[in-house]
Amino acid sequence: MHPQSPPARQWRVPVILPVAKLAGALVLVALGLLFAGGDRVQPVLAGLAAVGLAGWGLRDLVAPVRLAVDPEGITVIQGFAGRRRLPWPAVEAIRVERRTRRGLTAETLEIDAGESLHLFGRYDLNAPPEEVAEALRAARAAAAP
Template sequence: MDDISPVQQWRVPASLPAAKLAGAVLLVALGLIFADGDPLRLVLAALAAAALAGWAVRDLIAPVRLVVDPAGLTVIRGFAGRRRLPWPEIEAITVERRPRWGLTSEVLEIDAGESLHLFGRYDLGTNPEEVAAELRAARRYP
Protein backbone atom coordinates (compact mmCIF):
# COMPACT_ATOMS: atom_id res chain seq x y z
CA MET A 1 0.00 0.00 0.00
CA ASP A 2 2.92 2.35 -0.56
CA ASP A 3 1.27 3.77 -3.68
CA ILE A 4 -1.49 5.74 -1.95
CA SER A 5 -2.55 8.56 -4.22
CA PRO A 6 -2.74 12.06 -2.71
CA VAL A 7 -6.53 12.04 -3.02
CA GLN A 8 -8.67 8.94 -3.31
CA GLN A 9 -12.42 8.66 -3.15
CA TRP A 10 -15.09 5.99 -2.79
CA ARG A 11 -18.54 6.41 -4.24
CA VAL A 12 -21.89 4.72 -4.73
CA PRO A 13 -21.85 2.42 -7.78
CA ALA A 14 -23.56 4.09 -10.75
CA SER A 15 -26.03 1.23 -11.11
CA LEU A 16 -27.44 1.66 -7.60
CA PRO A 17 -29.45 4.89 -8.11
CA ALA A 18 -30.82 3.46 -11.37
CA ALA A 19 -31.98 0.32 -9.54
CA LYS A 20 -33.62 2.42 -6.81
CA LEU A 21 -35.44 4.56 -9.37
CA ALA A 22 -36.59 1.44 -11.22
CA GLY A 23 -37.84 0.06 -7.91
CA ALA A 24 -39.78 3.28 -7.28
CA VAL A 25 -41.46 3.01 -10.69
CA LEU A 26 -42.24 -0.64 -10.00
CA LEU A 27 -43.84 0.24 -6.66
CA VAL A 28 -46.12 2.81 -8.31
CA ALA A 29 -47.04 0.33 -11.04
CA LEU A 30 -47.85 -2.36 -8.48
CA GLY A 31 -49.87 0.16 -6.51
CA LEU A 32 -51.90 0.99 -9.61
CA ILE A 33 -52.38 -2.66 -10.50
CA PHE A 34 -53.38 -3.85 -7.02
CA ALA A 35 -55.20 -0.72 -5.77
CA ASP A 36 -58.50 -2.26 -6.88
CA GLY A 37 -60.36 0.94 -6.14
CA ASP A 38 -58.72 1.37 -2.71
CA PRO A 39 -56.95 4.76 -2.59
CA LEU A 40 -55.05 3.78 0.56
CA ARG A 41 -53.09 1.08 -1.29
CA LEU A 42 -52.14 3.53 -4.01
CA VAL A 43 -51.12 6.19 -1.47
CA LEU A 44 -48.96 3.70 0.45
CA ALA A 45 -47.29 2.54 -2.75
CA ALA A 46 -46.68 6.16 -3.79
CA LEU A 47 -45.19 7.02 -0.38
CA ALA A 48 -42.86 4.02 -0.50
CA ALA A 49 -41.89 4.94 -4.07
CA ALA A 50 -41.22 8.55 -3.05
CA ALA A 51 -38.95 7.42 -0.20
CA LEU A 52 -37.03 5.11 -2.56
CA ALA A 53 -36.76 7.86 -5.18
CA GLY A 54 -35.50 10.30 -2.53
CA TRP A 55 -32.84 7.79 -1.57
CA ALA A 56 -31.84 7.49 -5.22
CA VAL A 57 -31.72 11.29 -5.60
CA ARG A 58 -29.25 11.42 -2.70
CA ASP A 59 -27.04 8.94 -4.53
CA LEU A 60 -27.18 11.13 -7.63
CA ILE A 61 -26.56 14.44 -5.82
CA ALA A 62 -23.78 13.17 -3.55
CA PRO A 63 -22.35 9.94 -4.96
CA VAL A 64 -18.96 10.36 -3.27
CA ARG A 65 -19.21 9.07 0.29
CA LEU A 66 -15.59 9.12 1.46
CA VAL A 67 -12.44 10.98 0.38
CA VAL A 68 -8.95 10.54 1.80
CA ASP A 69 -5.99 12.86 1.35
CA PRO A 70 -2.75 13.43 3.28
CA ALA A 71 -4.48 15.81 5.73
CA GLY A 72 -7.41 13.53 6.63
CA LEU A 73 -10.84 12.40 5.50
CA THR A 74 -13.97 14.01 4.11
CA VAL A 75 -17.17 12.10 4.83
CA ILE A 76 -20.76 12.61 3.76
CA ARG A 77 -22.96 14.24 6.39
CA GLY A 78 -26.73 14.45 6.33
CA PHE A 79 -28.50 14.29 2.99
CA ALA A 80 -25.66 15.65 0.84
CA GLY A 81 -23.37 17.64 3.13
CA ARG A 82 -19.70 17.05 3.84
CA ARG A 83 -17.63 16.96 7.00
CA ARG A 84 -13.85 17.28 7.14
CA LEU A 85 -12.04 15.02 9.62
CA PRO A 86 -8.33 15.81 10.11
CA TRP A 87 -6.22 12.77 11.01
CA PRO A 88 -5.74 13.83 14.67
CA GLU A 89 -9.54 13.73 15.21
CA ILE A 90 -9.82 10.13 14.00
CA GLU A 91 -9.55 7.69 16.89
CA ALA A 92 -10.12 4.39 15.07
CA ILE A 93 -10.78 2.86 11.68
CA THR A 94 -12.38 -0.58 11.97
CA VAL A 95 -14.58 -2.99 10.05
CA GLU A 96 -17.54 -4.47 11.90
CA ARG A 97 -18.75 -7.87 10.66
CA ARG A 98 -22.20 -9.17 11.52
CA PRO A 99 -23.91 -12.33 10.38
CA ARG A 100 -27.52 -11.78 9.42
CA TRP A 101 -29.91 -14.15 7.66
CA GLY A 102 -27.09 -16.45 6.62
CA LEU A 103 -25.02 -13.61 5.14
CA THR A 104 -22.20 -11.60 6.67
CA SER A 105 -22.36 -7.85 6.32
CA GLU A 106 -19.33 -5.61 6.72
CA VAL A 107 -19.45 -1.97 7.76
CA LEU A 108 -16.52 0.43 7.77
CA GLU A 109 -16.55 2.40 11.02
CA ILE A 110 -14.64 5.67 11.35
CA ASP A 111 -14.62 6.80 14.98
CA ALA A 112 -13.96 10.53 15.27
CA GLY A 113 -14.55 10.81 19.01
CA GLU A 114 -17.85 12.69 19.11
CA SER A 115 -19.08 11.15 15.86
CA LEU A 116 -19.16 7.71 14.30
CA HIS A 117 -19.31 7.39 10.51
CA LEU A 118 -20.54 4.11 8.99
CA PHE A 119 -20.12 2.98 5.38
CA GLY A 120 -21.32 -0.25 3.80
CA ARG A 121 -20.26 -1.94 0.60
CA TYR A 122 -22.87 -0.05 -1.43
CA ASP A 123 -21.72 3.30 -0.01
CA LEU A 124 -18.13 2.62 -1.01
CA GLY A 125 -18.54 0.61 -4.19
CA THR A 126 -16.04 -1.94 -2.87
CA ASN A 127 -15.21 -4.15 0.10
CA PRO A 128 -15.04 -2.13 3.37
CA GLU A 129 -12.01 -4.14 4.52
CA GLU A 130 -10.02 -2.97 1.49
CA VAL A 131 -11.00 0.65 2.15
CA ALA A 132 -10.03 0.33 5.82
CA ALA A 133 -6.61 -1.00 4.82
CA GLU A 134 -6.10 1.92 2.42
CA LEU A 135 -7.20 4.44 5.04
CA ARG A 136 -4.81 2.96 7.60
CA ALA A 137 -1.99 3.11 5.08
CA ALA A 138 -2.83 6.72 4.20
CA ARG A 139 -2.74 7.56 7.88
CA ARG A 140 0.65 5.87 8.00
CA TYR A 141 -0.28 3.17 10.48
CA PRO A 142 2.54 0.74 11.16
Protein backbone atom coordinates in the same frame (compact mmCIF):
# COMPACT_ATOMS: atom_id res chain seq x y z
CA MET B 1 -6.46 20.57 1.88
CA HIS B 2 -6.44 23.25 -0.78
CA PRO B 3 -9.76 23.74 -2.60
CA GLN B 4 -8.13 22.93 -5.96
CA SER B 5 -6.30 19.80 -4.81
CA PRO B 6 -8.18 16.61 -5.68
CA PRO B 7 -8.60 13.86 -3.09
CA ALA B 8 -5.94 11.18 -3.18
CA ARG B 9 -8.69 8.54 -3.38
CA GLN B 10 -12.46 8.44 -3.13
CA TRP B 11 -15.15 5.81 -2.81
CA ARG B 12 -18.62 6.20 -4.25
CA VAL B 13 -21.95 4.45 -4.62
CA PRO B 14 -22.08 2.03 -7.60
CA VAL B 15 -23.76 3.67 -10.62
CA ILE B 16 -26.40 0.96 -10.86
CA LEU B 17 -27.73 1.61 -7.34
CA PRO B 18 -29.53 4.96 -7.90
CA VAL B 19 -30.85 3.68 -11.23
CA ALA B 20 -32.28 0.59 -9.52
CA LYS B 21 -33.83 2.68 -6.72
CA LEU B 22 -35.49 5.10 -9.12
CA ALA B 23 -36.73 2.24 -11.30
CA GLY B 24 -38.08 0.53 -8.17
CA ALA B 25 -39.97 3.71 -7.29
CA LEU B 26 -41.63 3.69 -10.72
CA VAL B 27 -42.51 0.01 -10.36
CA LEU B 28 -44.08 0.67 -6.95
CA VAL B 29 -46.29 3.42 -8.37
CA ALA B 30 -47.28 1.24 -11.33
CA LEU B 31 -48.13 -1.72 -9.07
CA GLY B 32 -50.08 0.51 -6.71
CA LEU B 33 -52.17 1.83 -9.59
CA LEU B 34 -52.53 -1.56 -11.27
CA PHE B 35 -53.81 -3.37 -8.20
CA ALA B 36 -55.82 -0.49 -6.73
CA GLY B 37 -59.17 -1.79 -7.97
CA GLY B 38 -60.99 1.35 -6.84
CA ASP B 39 -59.25 1.40 -3.46
CA ARG B 40 -57.46 4.70 -2.79
CA VAL B 41 -55.30 3.39 0.05
CA GLN B 42 -53.10 1.11 -2.07
CA PRO B 43 -51.97 3.80 -4.55
CA VAL B 44 -51.34 6.24 -1.69
CA LEU B 45 -49.22 3.71 0.22
CA ALA B 46 -47.37 2.73 -2.97
CA GLY B 47 -46.80 6.43 -3.70
CA LEU B 48 -45.41 7.08 -0.22
CA ALA B 49 -43.06 4.11 -0.51
CA ALA B 50 -42.04 5.28 -3.98
CA VAL B 51 -41.28 8.79 -2.71
CA GLY B 52 -39.05 7.32 0.00
CA LEU B 53 -37.23 5.09 -2.47
CA ALA B 54 -36.87 7.92 -4.99
CA GLY B 55 -35.47 10.20 -2.27
CA TRP B 56 -32.94 7.54 -1.38
CA GLY B 57 -32.00 7.20 -5.06
CA LEU B 58 -31.82 10.98 -5.45
CA ARG B 59 -29.32 11.15 -2.59
CA ASP B 60 -27.13 8.68 -4.46
CA LEU B 61 -27.26 10.92 -7.54
CA VAL B 62 -26.66 14.20 -5.67
CA ALA B 63 -23.86 12.90 -3.43
CA PRO B 64 -22.39 9.72 -4.92
CA VAL B 65 -19.01 10.10 -3.22
CA ARG B 66 -19.38 8.76 0.32
CA LEU B 67 -15.76 8.84 1.47
CA ALA B 68 -12.59 10.57 0.28
CA VAL B 69 -9.06 10.60 1.66
CA ASP B 70 -6.09 12.87 1.09
CA PRO B 71 -2.87 13.58 3.00
CA GLU B 72 -4.63 15.98 5.41
CA GLY B 73 -7.52 13.68 6.42
CA ILE B 74 -10.86 12.18 5.47
CA THR B 75 -14.01 13.71 4.01
CA VAL B 76 -17.24 11.86 4.83
CA ILE B 77 -20.83 12.38 3.80
CA GLN B 78 -23.03 13.90 6.49
CA GLY B 79 -26.79 14.25 6.44
CA PHE B 80 -28.61 14.04 3.12
CA ALA B 81 -25.81 15.34 0.90
CA GLY B 82 -23.47 17.37 3.11
CA ARG B 83 -19.78 16.81 3.66
CA ARG B 84 -17.72 16.78 6.82
CA ARG B 85 -13.95 17.12 6.94
CA LEU B 86 -12.10 15.00 9.50
CA PRO B 87 -8.42 15.93 9.85
CA TRP B 88 -6.17 13.00 10.82
CA PRO B 89 -5.80 14.11 14.47
CA ALA B 90 -9.61 13.97 14.85
CA VAL B 91 -9.77 10.35 13.64
CA GLU B 92 -9.44 8.10 16.67
CA ALA B 93 -9.96 4.71 15.01
CA ILE B 94 -10.57 3.05 11.67
CA ARG B 95 -11.95 -0.47 11.94
CA VAL B 96 -14.13 -3.00 10.20
CA GLU B 97 -16.98 -4.53 12.17
CA ARG B 98 -18.12 -7.99 11.07
CA ARG B 99 -21.47 -9.45 12.04
CA THR B 100 -22.78 -12.87 11.13
CA ARG B 101 -26.48 -13.54 11.18
CA ARG B 102 -28.29 -16.52 9.68
CA GLY B 103 -25.17 -17.58 7.84
CA LEU B 104 -24.56 -14.20 6.19
CA THR B 105 -21.65 -11.97 7.14
CA ALA B 106 -21.98 -8.20 6.89
CA GLU B 107 -18.99 -5.87 7.11
CA THR B 108 -19.18 -2.22 8.09
CA LEU B 109 -16.35 0.30 7.96
CA GLU B 110 -16.35 2.40 11.13
CA ILE B 111 -14.53 5.72 11.34
CA ASP B 112 -14.49 6.92 14.94
CA ALA B 113 -13.94 10.66 15.23
CA GLY B 114 -14.55 11.02 18.96
CA GLU B 115 -17.89 12.79 19.10
CA SER B 116 -19.09 11.14 15.87
CA LEU B 117 -19.06 7.66 14.36
CA HIS B 118 -19.29 7.28 10.59
CA LEU B 119 -20.47 3.94 9.18
CA PHE B 120 -20.08 2.71 5.60
CA GLY B 121 -21.20 -0.53 4.03
CA ARG B 122 -19.99 -2.25 0.90
CA TYR B 123 -22.62 -0.53 -1.26
CA ASP B 124 -21.68 2.91 0.09
CA LEU B 125 -18.09 2.36 -0.99
CA ASN B 126 -18.37 0.06 -4.03
CA ALA B 127 -15.46 -1.85 -2.47
CA PRO B 128 -14.92 -4.28 0.40
CA PRO B 129 -14.78 -2.34 3.71
CA GLU B 130 -11.57 -4.12 4.73
CA GLU B 131 -9.84 -2.93 1.54
CA VAL B 132 -10.98 0.66 2.18
CA ALA B 133 -9.86 0.48 5.82
CA GLU B 134 -6.40 -0.65 4.70
CA ALA B 135 -6.20 2.25 2.21
CA LEU B 136 -7.25 4.74 4.93
CA ARG B 137 -4.69 3.36 7.38
CA ALA B 138 -1.97 3.54 4.74
CA ALA B 139 -2.89 7.16 3.92
CA ARG B 140 -2.85 8.02 7.62
CA ALA B 141 0.56 6.39 8.09
CA ALA B 142 1.92 8.23 5.03
CA ALA B 143 0.67 11.56 6.40
CA ALA B 144 2.20 11.02 9.86
CA PRO B 145 5.13 13.35 10.55
